[in-house]
Each structure stands twice: as C-alpha cells, then as structure tokens.
Amino acid sequence: MALNYFQPLFEVIRDKDRCIKCQACARQCSNEVHKYDAELDMMISDSQTCVDCQRCVTICPTRALKITENNNQFRTNANWSQQTMTEVYRQAESGGVLLSSMGNPKPYPVYWDKILLNASQVTNPPIDPLREPMESRVFLGKKPRNVSFNEDGSVNTKVTPTLELSTPIMFSAMSYGSISRNAHESLARAATELGIYYNTGEGGLHKDFYQYGPNTIVQVASGRFGVFKDYLETGAAIEIKMGQGAKPGIGGHLPGQKILEDVSRTRMIPMGTDAISPAPHHDIYSIEDLRQLVYSLKEATEYKKPVIVKIAAVHNVAAIASGIARSGADIIAIDGYRGGTGAAPTRIRDNVGIPIELALASVDQRLRDEGIRNEVSVVVAGSIRSSSDVVKAIALGADAVYIGTAALLALGCHLCRTCHTGKCNWGIATQRDDLVKRLNPEIGYKRLVNLVHAWDHEIKEMMGGMGINSIEALRGNRLMLRGIGLTDKELEILGIQHAGQ
Amino acid sequence: MVINANEVGYFDLNKKIVECPDEDITVTNAMGQRYIGCGVAGKKITVEGTPGNALGAYLDGSRIIVHGNGQDAIGDTMNNGEIIIHGSCGDTTGYAMRSGKIFVKGNAGYRVGIHMKEYHEYFPKIVIGGKVGDFLGEYQAGGIIVVLGIGYEDECPVGSFVGTGMHGGYIFIRSEHEPKGLPVQVCCEKATDEDKKKIAEYVEEFSVNFGYNSEELLSGNFYKLTPNTASPYKQLYTHN
C-alpha cells in the first residue's frame, strides 16, 4: 500500500470527563470525523478529515471539544514550510491543479491596518450621530457634470439611472450554486430590509427570489448562465463580470456534481453538466467590445438600469478603469486580491492581483486626473472586514463597498476554507439538503441586518468624530487618512501623508 | 411599418422599433446600426442593408430576417426566436444562445455557437450554409450546430479547434473531409441515417429559407461531433 504523506492539519481534543456521548458531533460533521464506538462505549475521532470548521465545538452541549492545530511538525525550514511540502506531495500523488477557497490567506500587508483615521479636536468640533442628523445614504451611477434649471426652478438635467443605498455597503456576488439557497435567501431578504443590494453572482436567479428584484444586482458573466430578458429586467442593476479578485484572469467552473435540480433550473443548464465560465468573454477583446456589451444590455433594458463592470485589481488597474469609465458603464467594481471565492486554483489566488487599497487609490486618482471621476461610481471589494475598513475605503475614493466574506461570517462561516468540497457544515457553501437546512434564513437575514446596522452606526460615529456629517463629504477626503509604517512609495500611491505629518 | 434607417443612429432606430405598435416592421437602408431587435419579443423585423453588431441579442421570440450580411455577435444570449441572414455574418454568432434558430445562407466567422447551451424545452439551433472560422462550438453545452459547406466541397468547411471545451450538444458538418486537430474531449464520427434525422428538420427549414434542395443536402456525408464527457475538467484538480 502506498504511504499516505498527508498529516492531519488539526487535532480533535475531547475532554472525556465532559463528554456525555450524545453523538451530536458525529451527526453534524459532514467530514465524518467523529464516530461512536459501541464496543468501547466511547466517542472516537479521525482528525485526518477535519477542516476546523468549528461546527462540532459550537454544538457540543458540554463544551467537551476543542480543535487545535496539529503540532506534529516536519523539520522546520524557513524556505520549505510544511504547507509547501504537503502541496508538493498532493500534486505528486494526483497530478492535479491545487484548488482552494475563500480569500488569499498569505501574510501580505493589509494596508487598511496601516492607515489611521483623523478626529476633530478643539476647532471644527466633532458631531454626535445620536443627536445630529448624519447622512450615510449614497447614490451609485453617473453624476451629471452640470445642473441646469428651468424657469420655474425645476431641474432640467437628464439624469441616468442610479442605485440608492441607505449605507455604502452591498453584498458581493455569490452565485446560487456556490452558496446555498438559504444563504441566498438570507442575503436577499437582508438587502431588502436594509435598503441596499445583494448580487446574484453568475448563476442566474431562482424564481422564488424574483420578489427581491428591486434590491438585486444581476450578474452577466462569460458563461451567461441564466441570463435572459426577465432576469435582466428583474434586477435593479446589471453587473458584467470581467474578473474576480480571488482569481484574476481565470474563469469559473462549477463542477457537474453541484448542478442539482434547483441549481440547474436557475442556471438553465441540464443537471450534472459542468457550468464553465471561460476566462474571457469571447466577444470582448477591447474597451470598444466592452462598450458593445454594456450598450446591448442597456438597449435590452431600455436604459432603465445602471450597468456595473466588475474587474479584478491587477497591475494596470488604473488604465483599465479609465477605459471602463469611457465604455458607458455607470459603476466600476474593483475586487482586490484578498477577495473570497467558492473555489480557485491556489497558485492564482495566492499570487495574482494587487491589494484593493492600492488599486482604489490609483484608480480614483487616475479618474480625477482625467476629469472623468463623475462618469462612474467606484465600488471596492476584496476584503472589507469592518466599518473602519469601509470608512478608509471611502476616504480613499470609493463610493461604496461590497462585502462577501464578512457577510458569510455573519451567517456562521468559520473560514475553514473548504467551500470547494461542497460539504460546508454551516449550510452555506453546499447544496446538500441536510446541511443547507442548518442555515435558517429567518435567523440568517436578521444577523446580516444586525451586522450592517452596527457598521452603519460605527461609520457615522467615525465620521462624526472627524466633524463630517455625510458620506459625500468623506469620499476621497484623503486628508482624513495617515499612514503608519509605510514607505514613501506606498504613501505616494495611497496619496496620503504619514502619521505625524 | 417601414422605418428608413438612413442617417439614423442606433439609439433612435431601436427606440422606433421598440415603440412601433406594428408586429411587422421593415428597416430599410441599415448601415451598421447596432443592437437591432435587442431583447425584442413578438415581432417580425425585416432588415434591408447591413445591420451592426449584436443584432437580436437577448432576442426573446421575435423573427429577424436580414437581406444582406450580418456582423458580429448576432443572437448573443438569445432566448428564443429566429434569425435568418440572407448573406454571411461575423464572429461569435449565437454566443451563449439558449434557444431559437439562426440560419445563415453564406459563411460565418470565428467562435460560432460558442457557449451555446440547452435546458429542458430550450434547445438552440444554428445552421450555416457555407463555411465557418476557428473555434466553432467552443464550450458548447447543448443544442445543434450544422455547417453545410455549400460551395466548399473540396475542403473541410470548419476552421481549427472545433468544439474546444465542448461538454454538450452536437455539431454536424457536411463534408467528405474529416475536421482536423480536434481536441481530446470531442468524438468525431460519420453520421448515420439515424443521426441525420436529428438535423433533417433544420436542414429542411434552411432549404426553404434560401432555396436549396434539402434531400440533396442531407444525402451528403456528414461528420457528427459530440463531447465525450459532461465534465471535461473533472480530473484537473486536487483539493488543497
């Protein structure tokens, strides 16, 4: 028998004094880690398949469980980490491309954590959001260059359609197929209650969710799954997916075994066939071609909906964004290299793309320099983890943010990063009925509403501290930011000064 | 109703078409205006001249007849209906088309029928009279593409890389010459009489549209291309 080179990544520790052998952990673990041994009358576990999703730890009634990192170690080597070595073993055994999920976990710099916010002292007093009105509403879309009035004082400027958000946060694209029906329903209902938007991803829209259309952004990707007239007309906006931060330059691929009845109906493809989204849109090789798709969508929906173009943050993102702003798109969404995914080749996820902070700063600057910043709104994604990340993003020039991973965390995700196996114990990244029903959309949507409400309040508090009472006045207000521990070059790209300056 | 497209931009032209109460519309003097019939349902649109790119994109059950050549992206993501081109047309004809029919009398460009897919009662059909460029039926996930090669009997009427990434549907090529350089995921065999029954109806319609003899066309030798798996990339990955 061939030797198994793969050491368990985690260790299941069970406090035998506490365990009452209720077997809840055995029933709940889709990776079949826990088992009851009747002969020995005890619970046993096989750590090999454990992914540290923390489901068993959370449901154990006596708090008898603990999952820790396996401290069995290969000989320490600064160059060859255990992870790197294991990846070589994996590929030597299978000959396959390494597949991972969720965002890039590597220790690259997180610029949000190297940026500090300002607050007012003495002069220009802070504002207390609990007492004074604060405006966190934003409108996404083109802004007219000038406004003219009729004689009676009414506005005589043609405005293009915009999206109105009660707070500058939206749920980013996650397709039905990559996440469960209950996760989708939670996002849709939360977006509706909050007055924001969620995004269908590229998997089409389930008929049951058409009712949330006014708070839905429908996506059109290279595979065009589930795209047809009703779909386009149902959404409040249409997003063309050109790229994704977790896998720039790579298409999507939902394996046939995840295309079950309902997903197949939504994507409008037969059950069991792979859903392949090629890396490029094969009709787009230039900004002019992109313009054609933007306008064909506008024509099909009678110019009633804003069109978003989503790209991954890559090296020359500023030039690309400038092209998109001229393509007729109303909104540009930029996804940084830490953006989440249901599945991406590990090497791509961990090595391709650039941080959203730098991408955003350079895009905003470029669009301003070219005098076309008003032509588009800029939405950023790719790891917005908290309300302070939101405030920093807006001060760097964003109009709003997309949150994906944070939204899933609100639904119970523990970032075990094994979404691609389809066995999510939290009922999120799975299509298995027994697992999906663990996520109650009634509870899920309320948790999402709570999260966004809390962030909204924090955003207002931070703005108030700076003496700013509307998002409009915060946007691109880089004077409110200072860098900490950054090089001159980094400060230059971010367009901010160093703390103390 | 007749709409003269002479010196009318695409925006105004398409507005006129969408707002026109008549079911039967003729557009004359088309000169490359894009998006004609884009997403339109329940109309018959006859175009004289040359319509621009994205003709009948997201088409939802209309009939479009072009007396002239078409350009790129005809019937992009078309959901239903019929597009008949009495000439040749450009690249990505029928991109991601889900249902309905496209008939082209002459030749078509690259990537014809790319990402075409089927679903239950939705079943897209493309029949090209002449020859096509490279990447015919790339990523095809359903439906039928027929290339008749009329006038190109001495060569195989398809370009290279036919059916790359194909994982559903059929491609039929009327030729004595077997297509070369096919990717591994595509099976190619001579069509039997039984196979030909699958396309008889569409070849017949093509013949009626453009004045050919369908029996004669069907009596020729056809190659049938099918994917050999519904999951072409299954073996490629290892969980990390």
Ligand code: SF4
């Ligand atoms: S859930 Fe806790 S108490 Fe129940 S069998 Fe598992 S470890 Fe023991």
Ligand code: SF4
């Ligand atoms: S969604 Fe589920 S599988 Fe994916 S990281 Fe979160 S808990 Fe793990």
